[in-house]
Amino acid sequence: MAPISMPAHPSDSPVRFHAVLPCAGTGSRAGTEGPKQYEPLAGRMLVLHTLAALAQVRRLASLLVMVAPDDRRMPAGSGYTVVACGGATRAQTVANGLDELHRRGASENDWVLVHDAARCLVTPALVDRLIDACADDTVGGLLAQPLADTLKEEAGGRVAATLPRQGKWLAQTPQMFRLGLLRRALAEAGPGVTDEASAIEALGLQARLVQGSAQNFKVTWPEDFALARAVLESRTT
Numbered sequence: 001m002a003p004i005s006m007p008a009h010p011s012d013s014p015v016r017f018h019a020v021l022p023c024a025g026t027g028s029r030a031g032t033e034g035p036k037q038y039e040p041l042a043g044r045m046l047v048l049h050t051l052a053a054l055a056q057v058r059r060l061a062s063l064l065v066m067v068a069p070d071d072r073r074m075p076a077g078s079g080y081t082v083v084a085c086g087g088a089t090r091a092q093t094v095a096n097g098l099d100e101l102h103r104r105g106a107s108e109n110d111w112v113l114v115h116d117a118a119r120c121l122v123t124p125a126l127v128d129r130l131i132d133a134c135a136d137d138t139v140g141g142l143l144a145q146p147l148a149d150t151l152k153e154e155a156g157g158r159v160a161a162t163l164p165r166q167g168k169w170l171a172q173t174p175q176m177f178r179l180g181l182l183r184r185a186l187a188e189a190g191p192g193v194t195d196e197a198s199a200i201e202a203l204g205l206q207a208r209l210v211q212g213s214a215q216n217f218k219v220t221w222p223e224d225f226a227l228a229r230a231v232l233e234s235r236t237t
């Protein structure tokens with residue numbers, strides 16, 4: 001993978017694919033002492049599993065990891081660049097990372113794959129599936145998983161309604177859009193959007209849904225660590 005300082009990129013050159021990793025969260029739901037992305041898991045820090053998977057995607061030209069401004073825990077490594085530009089929300093962290101990518105020479109037309117540091121079970125094959133499905137798309141898209149369970153709406157701890165689950169998907173990452181479009185979408189959507197596709201939707205565009213995997217879950221709750229560990233260990237045996 002090329003170093004992140006990019007040479008000038010003529011506008012008629014082929015577009016490149018970059019990955020940016022929001023890694024500035026506190027992991028408040030995970031029940032860990034520090035941010036969940038630095039927890040030891042199957043032999044190394046959680047986020048290093050995520051980076052190891054992305055490092056195997058041959059089409060990625062660069063990989064930028066956005067950490068919190070006061071974060072000293074993220075180890076430096078070859079193949080990725082760490083920038084301390086995390087924001088108060090995930091959307092702000094991503095927007096700051098995209099600005100940094102732009103400053104470092106990425107072109108408006110380049111594709112950016114935004115991937116949660118906390119989704120440490122992503123595989124190179126899943127990322128390649130997303131790129132294959134979206135590289136010729138006019139908008140871009142995201143990995144997602146069709147809902148497997150019956151969907152309930154709650155009111156005061158009781159079921160208020162059962163919602164139709166047909167056509168409902170759970171958004172995953174990576175989510176892949178052109179750098180220029182995504183910067184504009186996030187600037188207009190503001191800090192509250194919880195994924196890139198929602199910002200794109202707010203512009204009136206429809207992101208492509210690409211089948212992800214149940215294994216590509218986001219480590220969020222205390223019990224997710226054991227599950228993630230089991231999956232990682234199953235892959236090495």
Ligand SMILES: Nc1ccn([C@@H]2O[C@H](COP(=O)(O)OP(=O)(O)OP(=O)(O)O)[C@@H](O)[C@H]2O)c(=O)n1
Nearest residue numbers: 022023024025026027028029088089090117118
């Ligand atoms: N201000 C923030 C908030 C989140 N993230 C990142 O966004 C990803 C997905 O967010 P989530 O799972 O919600 O992580 P946290 O915000 O850390 O967790 P919680 O909501 O439980 O506090 C994570 O890789 C997290 O580090 C980020 O970069 N900047």
Ligand SMILES: C[C@](O)(CO)[C@H](O)COP(=O)(O)O
Nearest residue numbers: 090116171172173194195218
């Ligand atoms: C982007 C995301 O992973 C899609 O499912 C998710 O929305 C990020 O988590 P958060 O809890 O909303 O920060």
